[in-house]
Amino acid sequence: MNYMEQDNIQNEPSHTLEMLTHIEANPDISQVGLATELGVAVGTINWHLKRMINKGYVKVKRAQRKKLRYIITPEGIALRAALTVDYIKNSFNLYRLVRERTLNTLKELRYQGYEQIRIEGGEDEVAEVARLTCIEQGVSICDKSDSKTPTIYIQGIKLALKLPGETSSDVAPETENRGAHVE
Structure with missing residues (x-):
């Protein structure tokens, strides 16, 4: 193939x-x-x-x-209905996964003593779910870039937390499960 x-x-x-x-x-x-x-x-x-x-x-x-x-055909209509249901299920599963990863990231953020975050690397639905989860959890989102604000980096559906003082090589989305990393 x-x-x-x-x-x-x-x-x-x-x-x-x-x-x-x-x-x-x-x-x-x-x-x-x-x-x-x-x-x-x-x-x-x-x-x-x-x-x-x-x-x-x-x-x-x-x-x-x-x-x-x-x-x-009627079979085609039934197939379209089944595919639509699958699409909706997959969308909700993706939402739940991104939300869970964001919540885990926010736990680590709060454990490190922070209440503010920047979000980088996504202007799509994944980033929007992350933003809404931050707002819901009372974590303020900062738009300006500075070295003192932790950052959530989004790549596809992967999230990685970069704390102040870490280098970019310390942040690798989903390569290993470290304290500042969310799988």
């Missing part, structure tokens, strides 16, 4: 859910249109469509001479 096939299989549920959602909204959408909407190659769309057609999730009807219409 080559890298492209492996990537397609790993992303299949999310691509399938997005494709079914777009097809339901616009059954006359072209493969090029789907590729543009989803930000993937037309070949990826073609591969997923063929799989969904072979599995009976989507039917194809000729709308005009060179135009196709994609129709989601």
Whole structure:
């Protein structure tokens, strides 16, 4: 199995859910249109469509001479519902994980005697969950950069706490479980 096939299989549920959602909204959408909407190659769309057609999730009807219409079957609707439920479960699990890691980081922060923090390295949902957790726990968030304020570094879903006086080499997200590190 080559890298492209492996990537397609790993992303299949999310691509399938997005494709079914777009097809339901616009059954006359072209493969090029789907590729543009989803930000993937037309070949990826073609591969997923063929799989969904072979599995009976989507039917194809000729709308005009060179135009196709994609129709989601009842099995496709059931699949979309199941994938949506999985997506929601995964989102909540990610939220819980980030929140738990942030709470553990804040415990270490308070153990070291601090009540203020900076957050760096994320402007996405993970950083937002970390910010909200800090606010909820009464830890103030500092925007200015100074060497006296502890910092939570965010990389993807990894969090690392850097205390004043530590060098950046002391902070390695999720490589080992140290006192100032959160797994």
